[in-house]
Amino acid sequence: MTPPATGADLRRGPFRPGDRVQLTDPKGRLHTITLEPGKNFHTHRGHVRHDDLIGAPDGTVVAHSSGVEYLALRPLLSDYVLSMPRGAQVVYPKDAGQIVTYADIFPGATVVEAGVGSGALSLSLLRAVGDEGRLLSFERRADFAEIAQANAHAFFGQEHPAWTVTVGDLVQELPRAVEPGTVDRVVLDMLAPWECLDVVADALVPGGVLICYVATTTQLSRVAETARRAGGWTEPQAWESLVRGWHLEGLAVRPEHRMHGHTGFLITLRRLAPGVDAHLRKKRPAPGAYGEDYTPVVEEEWSPEDLGERPVSDKRLRRTAREARATADRRDGGLPDEGGAS
Ligand SMILES: C[S@@+](CC[C@H](N)C(=O)[O-])C[C@H]1O[C@@H](n2cnc3c(N)ncnc32)[C@H](O)[C@@H]1O
Numbered sequence: 470m471t472p473p474a475t476g477a478d479l480r481r482g483p484f485r486p487g488d489r490v491q492l493t494d495p496k497g498r499l500h501t502i503t504l505e506p507g508k509n510f511h512t513h514r515g516h517v518r519h520d521d522l523i524g525a526p527d528g529t530v531v532a533h534s535s536g537v538e539y540l541a542l543r544p545l546l547s548d549y550v551l552s553m554p555r556g557a558q559v560v561y562p563k564d565a566g567q568i569v570t571y572a573d574i575f576p577g578a579t580v581v582e583a584g585v586g587s588g589a590l591s592l593s594l595l596r597a598v599g600d601e602g603r604l605l606s607f608e609r610r611a612d613f614a615e616i617a618q619a620n621a622h623a624f625f626g627q628e629h630p631a632w633t634v635t636v637g638d639l640v641q642e643l644p645r646a647v648e649p650g651t652v653d654r655v656v657l658d659m660l661a662p663w664e665c666l667d668v669v670a671d672a673l674v675p676g677g678v679l680i681c682y683v684a685t686t687t688q689l690s691r692v693a694e695t696a697r698r699a700g701g702w703t704e705p706q707a708w709e710s711l712v713r714g715w716h717l718e719g720l721a722v723r724p725e726h727r728m729h730g731h732t733g734f735l736i737t738l739r740r741l742a743p744g745v746d747a748h749l750r751k752k753r754p755a756p757g758a759y760g761e762d763y764t765p766v767v768e769e770e771w772s773p774e775d776l777g778e779r780p781v782s783d784k785r786l787r788r789t790a791r792e793a794r795a796t797a798d799r800r801d802g803g804l805p806d807e808g809g810a811s
Contacts, residue, residue: 488504566593661688701740
């Protein structure tokens with residue numbers, strides 16, 4: 470039987486030749502090595518023998534020739550993406566985790582991804598679709614695609630059966646690669662995702678999810694407005710996440726002094742069934758908030774809703790007025806407040 474491509478066999482058991490191993494020195498510095506019989510990992514003070522690790526269990530401590538001890542562990546996916554070779558900036562594990570969850574990437578799904586960059590996000594997507602799913606990834610740059618494929622091969626130990634990488638621009642390549650309405654999920658991490666919205670709209674199944682990862686608010690806004698203008702999408706939902714590590718030492722339990730202040734924003738939309746245009750927007754946009762992409766239907770004056778205030782119903786206003794008058798009357802006439810004498 471062929472071992473599972475997702476690497477269960479590779480990720481369990483004693484260290485074997487070809488395994489990647491993360492060594493941590495006493496100062497917490499990390500070094501990643503690939504085990505080869507007879508080889509040594511050299512530092513300026515001496516070396517660690519690969520043969521001392523081959524056959525040892527994961528989580529072993531190994532002695533350096535200088536006597537210093539190194540902790541040896543198989544890197545987790547989150548460790549691996551931060552240590553693997555990079556062509557382009559990678560999606561950080563915290564964002565990859567959110568993408569998998571909020572784009573609802575499920576085992577067996579057909580997922581489209583662009584661009585591939587260094588392949589960090591592809592690894593999380595491949596894990597989530599599993600061996601029976603399909604990940605169709607598109608990357609403009611052949612050199613990046615090559616790095617990403619090598620990274621994936623090193624991680625899974627073989628070609629992943631669910632993965633196809635196409636070199637080219639998503640706008641040209643996606644319509645050639647898939648039948649309309651057949652893709653469950655689309656994940657875009659690129660400079661101008663709004664340029665791909667038309668082809669993505671054609672490719673997605675009704676109810677399918679699009680998630681875009683963008684670095685700036687201007688990109689975020691452009692995606693939202695382009696989708697609103699095109700129609701056929703749900704209202705966009707956008708957020709960012711900040712993760713702050715904690716220092717844990719005796720009574721000194723506090724946030725780390727350093728953190729990654731910004732990685733990117735995420736925005737999700739769902740594709741509506743053909744011919745459906747959801748009138749889900751209750752608030753009208755504030756005048757002046759829109760650039761050249763937006764054509765307002767009617768020019769109107771500013772309203773409280775434009776400023777983000779909740780509209781108050783006439784009924785509610787009448788009740789509030791009655792309550793206000795009753796309060797005034799009580800004060801004027803010395804009547805007791807409701808619920809007791811004052
Ligand atoms: C930031 S990188 C992606 C990083 C990747 N998600 C990762 O985690 O390693 C953005 C990539 O998108 C590619 N790209 C930009 N526009 C594209 C398009 N229209 N079609 C295909 N690839 C595109 C770029 O060449 C670049 O490699």
